[in-house]
Amino acid sequence: MRPSKGWRSEIGDGMSEDKTTMLVGADYTADDYDGDAHVPADAALRRLVEGNRIYVEALDHERDLSPERIADLFENGQRPFACVITCADSRVVPEHIFMTGLGELFVIRVAGNVVGPIELASAVYSCEHLHTRLLLVLGHTHCGAIKAALDGEAGPVAAITERIAAALGDVRDPYEASVANARAAAAELAASPELTLLVAEHDLDIRVAIYHTHCGVVDFL
Ligand SMILES: [Zn+2]
Structure with a gap:
């Protein structure tokens, strides 16, 4: 096993063993996933919830960004335990929100977390080739792209706002708009033949969550 100042050791500093176990969950740590075994979707989800x-709670914001970790990932390849599609908003950073280090999340970011052909292909790459079994669409509150869509903005942002507006329909409540937009992205993903097959035969789980921009809490829907 590679020595590392990974999730367990960092979080464990100054805490009881029981609390460390509770924090990281019983099924998964970055250190003991060897890349050959797939992290099941439910274990990946518990890891995100705990993170x-x-x-x-700001218990710990240190992640393993060490030269040793960079070298390990270069030599042995990435082994993310989940794929996250979220907005390009600079306040919505999955690696921080879920307390993950290098190589743990495959992240696709695009304004409004919309899913078009490029985002879909990226997700398929993660789920097929990197074997991530949890695909999470992470919308967020106070999203500028959703507000632009609600305001009917077009022009240079139309490629995004038109897609969001179609997802919203008659929804005008800001939170419900974030939910509807994220659900539409998840539906777009679920409709693809590649991901449909992975859901049916390889336990892929496609989930939706909303990040509360004002406080940092994620609602897993
Ligand atoms: Zn946004």
């Missing part, structure tokens, strides 16, 4: 709780 977000630590992020909100």
